[in-house]
Amino acid sequence: MGSYRAERAVSPVDGKEFWVVVSDTYELHPEGCAYIESLRANDRSWNTERVYAGRVAMYLSRCSATGVDWRSPSFLWLSRFLRWLVEEPLPPRGRKAAAEPVYRDKATANQVLTTVGEFLRFGVPNEWVAPETAAMLSQPKYLTFMPSGYSAGEDGQHRIVQAKTIKFKVAMPGYEWLTDEQYLHLIDCTTRARDRFLVTLLGMTGMRIGEALGLHREDMHLLANSAMLGCRTAGPHVHVRRRRNSNGALAKARMPRSIPVEAELAGLYADYVHERSEVGEAEESDMVFVNLFRAPLGRPMSYPNAKDLFDRLAKRAGFTARPHMLRHTALTRWARGGVERDVIKELAGHVSPSSADPYVHATEGDKRAAVEKVAAQRRAGGKR
Known part of the structure; x- marks a missing residue:
């Protein structure tokens, strides 16, 4: 007992x-x-x-x-x-x-x-x-x-x-995501280069937090041409690879993939590298995200570290913000922007293209526009 x-x-x-x-x-x-x-x-x-x-x-x-x-x-x-x-x-x-x-x-x-x-x-x-x-x-x-x-x-x-046979019947929860305004505000709430880079990376690439925390410096191909690194992928991009890491971070998708990123991410990464260079303990680590502000310095960031960070950011921002919400935010933006499901599947590391279906969220504006469109068509038809 x-x-x-x-x-x-x-x-x-x-x-x-x-x-x-x-x-x-x-x-x-x-x-x-x-x-x-x-x-x-x-x-x-x-x-x-x-x-x-x-x-x-x-x-x-x-x-x-x-x-x-x-x-x-x-x-x-x-x-x-x-x-x-x-x-x-x-x-x-x-x-x-x-x-x-x-x-x-x-x-x-x-x-x-x-x-x-x-x-x-x-x-x-x-x-x-x-x-x-x-x-x-x-x-x-x-x-x-x-x-x-x-x-x-x-x-x-x-x-x-x-x-x-034994379970509660529960309503299917909707995917939580951030509007463009909330996403930008969350970035503005960061006070350190590392945190700004992490939030932007998640919202730009749709990575899972485990994939981001598992990144190695060799995965960051942020130059316009990465041929000198032995990589044929054109343009700035990030590689996501499934590997065992000392911080327990593990990419869920078993197949490696590369995710194109916008050029501005390179500048944010450069700011973070400069901030990181001021912490001597971080020099030896090959991991991208490491502890810079609390002990043990230089150690790879862990899931609890990331949760604590987002809890603080959410408190400053005044709304709920979790790492996975940024993944939903990126996928929602792609789906609403007309990106093909097969492309979203590759970007997100999904097994099936249908996994992108829940990310096509109808906003209040979308619903209002639909009602007004039908009403306008009905009025136009009545004038004939």
């Missing part, structure tokens, strides 16, 4: 950081750690390891608190666990507790239970979990209506999928 939590560990062999699940007495949970290790073996990102380790630890803690064997939870218990996830207040963060309790939303609770399901299914071939335990978490479902871009197969064999 006892509680569990996710802890960051450092390998004594190569010094790389990874995540483990430990008890309140600092004993490793063998099966939980094995599952997190399997994520690492499948090239999941450091941030994914962190999130999944926390979810598994939460599940194990709840099992322990209620006297349930984590290997064989009942359907009813898992349903109650899902309800508990939204009814239990979140622990306070930082030094001061919030004035009002903060709760998980239903979408987040669904994500936690999805991870629990993956953990239990991982235990089946390892003979920790009975097959029927994992099987009760999903059931076959026939797709009457298929998502855009989804192929049913020649014989319709892909119309039958495995659907979750």
Whole structure:
């Protein structure tokens, strides 16, 4: 009996950081750690390891608190666990507790239970979990209506999928993005060259934050001609490559790609390089984004570093701003600008062109223009 939590560990062999699940007495949970290790073996990102380790630890803690064997939870218990996830207040963060309790939303609770399901299914071939335990978490479902871009197969064999049996029904959230005015204001809220370069880079290229934090200096081809670097791509551009990095940053897309950038980005990068040159500890790092203003100086920026930065920028700007919103902003701008879906797919590192469909947002102005256009046509028709 006892509680569990996710802890960051450092390998004594190569010094790389990874995540483990430990008890309140600092004993490793063998099966939980094995599952997190399997994520690492499948090239999941450091941030994914962190999130999944926390979810598994939460599940194990709840099992322990209620006297349930984590290997064989009942359907009813898992349903109650899902309800508990939204009814239990979140622990306070930082030094001061919030004035009002903060709760998980239903979408987040669904994500936690999805991870629990993956953990239990991982235990089946390892003979920790009975097959029927994992099987009760999903059931076959026939797709009457298929998502855009989804192929049913020649014989319709892909119309039958495995659907979750325990989940909240939630409305599909819209993609959060910034208007051009908000994007420019966010850039204006930066006070350092590094931060200005990072915000502009994300909004200009549509990179995921993990891709940006994983950039190496050799990936920055910002000259008009990069032939001297052995690169045939014309014009200023940035290369995105999937590689393991010491800060845990990992490009989600497995195929490397290059993203053209505007010439102004080269000037912002030059300003950042000058700012970086004043911090001696940063000289040895080959990573583009490093810590310059807080210890450990010169160390590659991490996901938590980036989150802290955007939290501060959002507070100054007066609106919500997260790194992924800048990706949505770039893709929205391309889609609304008439860029072909195949081109957006390559720029964004998507697997399917249909992944760009949600980024064609209709603004209030668009809806007003549509209504007025139809009204004008109706009035014109009535005069004939």
